[in-house]
Amino acid sequence: MRRTVPSCRRLAIFLLCCLFAAGVSAAERGASYLAALESITASELQGHVEYLADDRLEGRKPGTAGSRAAAAYLARQFAEAGLTGAGADGAYYQHFRPDYRNVLAVCVGSDPQLRSEVVIVGAHYDHVGYGTRRNSRGPIGRVHNGADDNASGTAALLEVAGALQMLPESPKRSVLLIAFDGEEIDLLGAAAQALHRGTSVDARGSDDTRHVQMVADRQKRPFT
Numbered sequence: 001m002r003r004t005v006p007s008c009r010r011l012a013i014f015l016l017c018c019l020f021a022a023g024v025s026a027a028e029r030g031a032s033y034l035a036a037l038e039s040i041t042a043s044e045l046q047g048h049v050e051y052l053a054d055d056r057l058e059g060r061k062p063g064t065a066g067s068r069a070a071a072a073y074l075a076r077q078f079a080e081a082g083l084t085g086a087g088a089d090g091a092y093y094q095h096f097r098p099d100y101r102n103v104l105a106v107c108v109g110s111d112p113q114l115r116s117e118v119v120i121v122g123a124h125y126d127h128v129g130y131g132t133r134r135n136s137r138g139p140i141g142r143v144h145n146g147a148d149d150n151a152s153g154t155a156a157l158l159e160v161a162g163a164l165q166m167l168p169e170s171p172k173r174s175v176l177l178i179a180f181d182g183e184e185i186d187l188l189g190a191a192a193q194a195l196h197r198g199t200s201v202d203a204r205g206s207d208d209t210r211h212v213q214m215v216a217d218r219q220k221r222p223f224t
């Protein structure tokens, strides 16, 4: 798992740079900006991956106790980063049938003209639980930890969330951070988001979405 971290960190920094780059001159990128970049650390990424991919979460299959524990962890991380929930009434969850949940938060844009435009940064946090013949290439009936698919991308998402709040000023456009549930079941979480049910940020017009998916280097580190 350790080899996943450098590529996670590179990607998280890249995403942050993308979000902040527009309209910000080099001169404006002062100490606070560098501090935000430096807040993305290998050890924090490692910590997120280790939590999410732990056996106790039993592979984060949607609708299970392990999935709910993962969602609670993500909501806690968004709250600690000072981000507002983007579910209905500011909640961090977007519930959808049968008993699944996306976890989402928003960083409101600083430009009054542009903040209604929304950039989505998303990663799916669910995995396949104990695996079935349909969804597993591994041993059926044993915990599929999903360290790469997609605890790694989710960890990068969390680090971007934390770094955003350290910037001297938010990006001009609003940034909607979404940890999707139900990706492994026909992209159900993304479908729920697209329908804008149970959310407070309307991103249906967004044409700028970054999906953080399995960011480990699989040539060097096999699927775990």
Ligand SMILES: [Zn+2]
Binding pocket: 124, 126, 127, 149, 150, 183, 184
């Ligand atoms: Zn997946």
